[in-house]
Amino acid sequence: MNNLILTEVLDTALDIQKAYDFVANSANGAVNSFVGIVRNNHEGKSVTGLTYDLHTTLAKKAFDDICQKALELWPETKYYVAHYHGELSVGGISIIIAVSSPHRAESFEACRYIIEEIKTKAPVWKQEHYIDRKSEWLPGHSLNG
């Protein structure tokens, strides 16, 4: 959307170095990044993997809008967001967020803001697969209002 924000929905492995390389900037002394990983357990159940379902167009639009809003809240920041689309085994990377800023405080604050906003506003759904071969779509936050 501009050279301060890059968001992607990918069905190939997410790349931490790419995230860093996009946001790194000689005027910005700090990069904070968040990586989400498929855990081997959830609420006491043994998890073997997750399927990530996204409305690709609206999810990318949501990521862009969230980053744009963050850029207004924390000027001189730069953003990379990538979300995985498809199936992942335990240990797979579902999301990478990286934020650079002149000083460290904003990088932490803006990165936290992005993940919290994505969790409640982006059209993404998770189906958990369990060791007993059962699966379940996880409950979430309604986009109503």
Add this chain to the structure above:
Amino acid sequence: MNNLILTEVLDTALDIQKAYDFVANSANGAVNSFVGIVRNNHEGKSVTGLTYDLHTTLAKKAFDDICQKALELWPETKYYVAHYHGELSVGGISIIIAVSSPHRAESFEACRYIIEEIKTKAPVWKQEHYIDRKSEWLPGHSLNG
């Protein structure tokens, strides 16, 4: 010091992927990382680079102690800290901190804790080099008491 903490003082380029790979763990769903970069300006002056001076033994000991304390504050977390020793040009990476945790809140909190503690407690000094070829050691936090 144990398999939950890896700290290093390096005079070779710091590696983000290495930081991630050390802390990634199938029980931990979140990794937060912080990267410090040499900025091209500081307090209105054009900066060309920085020299990082460390008391290698005591700095590594300080990093270990800080991570150990964080591990007590946020159980089930895992830590990587690398600090550069020597000269860096603008854009160079001076520090990488990565923290993994079961859930995202602790990863942000513990990573922020580590960088704040390092800034005030680890024997590390910075000499800034300016475009007019002058240099200056930056003021800091006394380790007194």
Add this chain to the structure above:
Amino acid sequence: MSELSISLKLFGSFRKFGQVLNLRVPTGSTILTVKEKISKTIDGQESELVFDSVLADNDAILPDTHILNEDIKLSILPPVCGG
């Protein structure tokens, strides 16, 4: 009474009903009416989830009061849990 066609793309836990649901509703129906129609079409299963979901075209979420006057492609977006 004239009708319009809706091609409704399904996501998340609605995927158990297929990829797409084809519906017909009276011209001038609101999104809320479409949700009632969806609920009937899937036999009242997941009825609560239908009303906790939103409908969207490819640009934006459409409010429950939005009126439909022509054939349209929509998506039903259940409560989200990304990241």
Add this chain to the structure above:
Amino acid sequence: MSELSISLKLFGSFRKFGQVLNLRVPTGSTILTVKEKISKTIDGQESELVFDSVLADNDAILPDTHILNEDIKLSILPPVCGG
């Protein structure tokens, strides 16, 4: 009065005085006395900085009240600014 030797490694802004400073102080001197000796040795330059600094052996910071009874290698650690 017997004396002991201190080999003092310099860091940060003390590096302008060299890598190491060799000092002699009376046996039984405290760290505070060593700081006074350092301050004199560098002609009162950076005197405030000397007292804002700490002295450490290779294991830990030594408090100002710590007493030295034998030759020792120390480091002077000025205020820090890592990261």
